[in-house]
Amino acid sequence: MSNSPTTEVATAVDAATNPSADDVILECRNLSVSFEMDRGTSRVLHDVDIDIRRGEILGIVGESGSGKSMFASALLNAVVEPGRTDGTVTYHSPDDESVDVLELEKGPLRTLRWEEISMVFQGAMSSFNPTMDFREHFVETLEAHDYDVAAGLERAKELLADLYLDSDRVLDSYPHELSGGMKQRVLIALSLVLEPEVLVMDEPTAALDLLMQRSIISLLSELRDKYDLTMVFITHDLPLVTKLADRIGVLYAFEFAEVGDTTEMVRDPKHPYTRALLNATPNLDAPLSEMRPIAGAAPDPVAVPAGCPYHERCPMATPECEDVKPPMESVTKTHEVACHHWLDIDDEIPLSTGVER
Numbered sequence: 104m105s106n107s108p109t110t111e112v113a114t115a116v117d118a119a120t121n122p123s124a125d126d127v128i129l130e131c132r133n134l135s136v137s138f139e140m141d142r143g144t145s146r147v148l149h150d151v152d153i154d155i156r157r158g159e160i161l162g163i164v165g166e167s168g169s170g171k172s173m174f175a176s177a178l179l180n181a182v183v184e185p186g187r188t189d190g191t192v193t194y195h196s197p198d199d200e201s202v203d204v205l206e207l208e209k210g211p212l213r214t215l216r217w218e219e220i221s222m223v224f225q226g227a228m229s230s231f232n233p234t235m236d237f238r239e240h241f242v243e244t245l246e247a248h249d250y251d252v253a254a255g256l257e258r259a260k261e262l263l264a265d266l267y268l269d270s271d272r273v274l275d276s277y278p279h280e281l282s283g284g285m286k287q288r289v290l291i292a293l294s295l296v297l298e299p300e301v302l303v304m305d306e307p308t309a310a311l312d313l314l315m316q317r318s319i320i321s322l323l324s325e326l327r328d329k330y331d332l333t334m335v336f337i338t339h340d341l342p343l344v345t346k347l348a349d350r351i352g353v354l355y356a357f358e359f360a361e362v363g364d365t366t367e368m369v370r371d372p373k374h375p376y377t378r379a380l381l382n383a384t385p386n387l388d389a390p391l392s393e394m395r396p397i398a399g400a401a402p403d404p405v406a407v408p409a410g411c412p413y414h415e416r417c418p419m420a421t422p423e424c425e426d427v428k429p430p431m432e433s434v435t436k437t438h439e440v441a442c443h444h445w446l447d448i449d450d451e452i453p454l455s456t457g458v459e460r
């Protein structure tokens with residue numbers, strides 16, 4: 104008997120979600136975040152399964168309020184009280200130790216957060232202390248983690264130079280003396296000074312102009328290659344992330360709607376929401392401001408629709424979509440989608456022509 108499409112899908116999904124352990128650096132299973140509110144339970148991340156591969160740049164895209172920051176916080180067990188994080192996040196260190204990030208006590212968690220998985224939070228640039236020069240910021244971080252300060256400062260200088268900054272001048276400067284783009288680069292250097300394996304960035308370029316955004320994107324790519332880093336880059340700017348990421352995950356209503364290699368996601372997305380995002384983009388080189396809004400509103404985390412969470416906005420929705428939640432299915436070995444109708448999408452929602460892909 105030949106393989107039924109369902110069997111093929113199941114086999115390919117296994118291959119996509121279970122690569123050999125040494126390829127995977129962070130493994131998320133049923134990762135959920137919820138808040139108890141007066142009007143009910145707010146589920147702001149819902150049963151997310153994803154493997155982050157060693158050395159990759161994973162872009163996470165989604166509209167405002169889709170759960171991107173919650174995903175970043177959950178990865179580092181940093182969800183604020185009274186949020187509740189469930190599921191597992193397993194970190195596989197280079198020396199083959201596995202750590203359950205959500206079970207770590209305060210001390211080891213703090214160590215993991217800077218020394219293994221570092222994070223540049225949204226708006227973190229404003230957290231520089233205005234009364235301290237940047238050298239003091241680096242020294243403070245190195246001392247807090249018992250690192251050799253002299254060696255750490257040498258590494259800081261190298262990182263600043265990698266980011267095309269004049270290291271000595273920058274170390275002697277105060278936050279108000281640098282432009283936004285320069286401060287963002289210092290922040291990236293600071294987050295890498297303790298030699299982490301993974302860098303998680305939440306909207307790191309949102310406050311910068313287009314030229315500076317593009318320049319930081321190409322610097323990040325160079326840093327990944329030089330230091331063998333794994334990066335998670337979170338943004339609502341789909342055109343921007345296509346320039347950087349190896350793989351893109353599209354979050355819709357607090358879970359992944361589609362995950363795949365960037366080329367496949369751009370040339371042949373299979374989820375109606377990803378298609379809507381791409382069709383709303385006049386050109387992948389255009390600034391985000393030129394993107395048209397997508398009709399309809401993002402779901403309320405207290406009342407996510409049953410079935411497919413996108414069905415209320417989806418032009419392809421059928422009664423099945425209202426009742427049955429679509430499972431993640433494999434499109435190729437490097438591309439998965441959660442949609443009942445992905446096989447029909449090429450006819451139903453063609454990609455806009457004229458966009459350079």
Ligand SMILES: Nc1ncnc2c1ncn2[C@@H]1O[C@H](COP(=O)(O)OP(=O)(O)OP(=O)(O)O)[C@@H](O)[C@H]1O
Nearest residue numbers: 138145147166167168169170171172173174339404
């Ligand atoms: N402390 C909190 N208590 C309750 N709900 C929260 C809290 N923080 C965030 N949320 C809710 O969680 C949901 C997901 O928020 P999140 O910040 O992850 O979205 P996002 O995709 O990062 O959006 P943006 O691009 O606007 O930053 C939103 O509905 C938000 O209102």
